[in-house]
Amino acid sequence: xxxxxxxxxxxxxxxxxxxxxxxxxxxxxxxxxxxxxxxxxxxxxxxxxxxxxxxxxxxxxxxxxxxxxxxxxxxxxxxxxxxxxxxxxxxxxxxxxxxxxxxxxxxxxxxxxxxxxxxxxxxxxxxxxxxxxxxxxxxxxxxxxxxxxxxxxxxxxxxxxxxxxxxxxxxxxxxxxxxxxxxxxxxxxxxxxxxxxxxxxxxxxxxxxxxxxxxxxxxxxxxxxxxxxxxxxxxxxxxxxxxxxxxxxxxxxxxxxxxxxxxxxxxxxxxxxxxxxxxxxxxxxxx
Ligand SMILES: CC(C)(COP(=O)(O)OP(=O)(O)OC[C@H]1O[C@@H](n2cnc3c(N)ncnc32)[C@H](O)[C@@H]1OP(=O)(O)O)[C@@H](O)C(=O)NCCC(=O)NCCS
Numbered sequence: 001x002x003x004x005x006x007x008x009x010x011x012x013x014x015x016x017x018x019x020x021x022x023x024x025x026x027x028x029x030x031x032x033x034x035x036x037x038x039x040x041x042x043x044x045x046x047x048x049x050x051x052x053x054x055x056x057x058x059x060x061x062x063x064x065x066x067x068x069x070x071x072x073x074x075x076x077x078x079x080x081x082x083x084x085x086x087x088x089x090x091x092x093x094x095x096x097x098x099x100x101x102x103x104x105x106x107x108x109x110x111x112x113x114x115x116x117x118x119x120x121x122x123x124x125x126x127x128x129x130x131x132x133x134x135x136x137x138x139x140x141x142x143x144x145x146x147x148x149x150x151x152x153x154x155x156x157x158x159x160x161x162x163x164x165x166x167x168x169x170x171x172x173x174x175x176x177x178x179x180x181x182x183x184x185x186x187x188x189x190x191x192x193x194x195x196x197x198x199x200x201x202x203x204x205x206x207x208x209x210x211x212x213x214x215x216x217x218x219x220x221x222x223x224x225x226x227x228x229x230x231x232x233x234x235x236x237x238x239x240x241x242x243x244x245x246x247x248x249x250x251x252x253x254x255x256x257x258x259x260x261x262x263x264x265x266x267x268x269x270x271x272x273x274x275x276x277x278x279x280x281x282x283x284x285x286x287x
Pocket of ligand 1: 125126
């Protein structure tokens with residue numbers, strides 16, 4: 001992949017995931033929509049960052065009419081991460097994805113561990129299992145959060161890039177590898193909250209809807225409080241979606257139950273040579 005491929009790759013991924021969403025979405029939920037221009041810009045910035053740090057992990061497949069698929073992967077310390085991966089709808093199931101994944105996996109050949117957030121596409125799931133990944137089903141929480149359900153949380157503050165060393169150290173304890181320079185991107189895209197106390201530390205990136213999109217902590221109590229601090233920023237009239245929950249992270253299910261949110265299932269956390277991190281909520285691309 002080259003930097004000038006990024007806009008084409010972005011549209012391909014938007015269309016690929018939209019087609020997947022239309023194929024698999026829950027009927028009583030709002031109909032899936034194509035990625036908005038604002039989210040497309042964030043997606044492109046993220047992909048350029050991955051291309052900067054890991055040019056050898058980012059690949060496109062080309063046919064006679066241009067790009068037909070891509071895979072973006074990065075190495076963080078001794079962890080290989082698949083950030084994004086799609087083949088143009090209509091051309092899937094013909095072996096293009098196999099070649100893209102092989103190229104991306106080759107980039108991670110020096111890594112002990114591997115991690116990726118798998119969609120529910122049976123083709124993707126098949127590819128990951130055949131590549132040796134263990135599939136951990138994920139739950140998700142969905143619903144409006146009533147103000148009255150939110151407890152008072154103390155000693156949680158807004159974070160900054162001065163907290164990167166603390167966050168890297170928490171990530172090494174929970175997922176076995178730091179995010180390093182990814183924090184610059186995450187910090188630009190999301191609100192950061194940090195807890196740093198003698199009884200435990202942790203951090204959470206929160207999206208505009210008040211949903212925790214990446215959370216790590218040294219214990220469940222701190223993780224729970226950070227999740228509540230994130231949800232306190234949600235709009236009581238707008239549903240929040242908290243995805244990527246493995247069975248090992250029941251503490252967030254308990255937060256959702258207390259917030260009267262619905263529990264559903266979606267996708268898998270696919271791992272190699274490691275157990276599901278906890279207490280931890282992984283991001284879909286930065287993991
Ligand atoms: C996942 C994806 C990138 C794989 O690319 P692809 O070109 O379709 O992959 P391949 O053709 O190499 O492999 C698909 C495998 O699933 C099989 N397959 C095809 N249709 C299938 C179906 N409906 N159900 C289950 N398996 C199916 C294929 O036979 C092949 O297996 P095989 O190599 O053992 O024969 C692509 O399907 C895609 O973009 N899906 C939508 C977006 C997505 O889910 N991305 C992954 C995000 S984690």
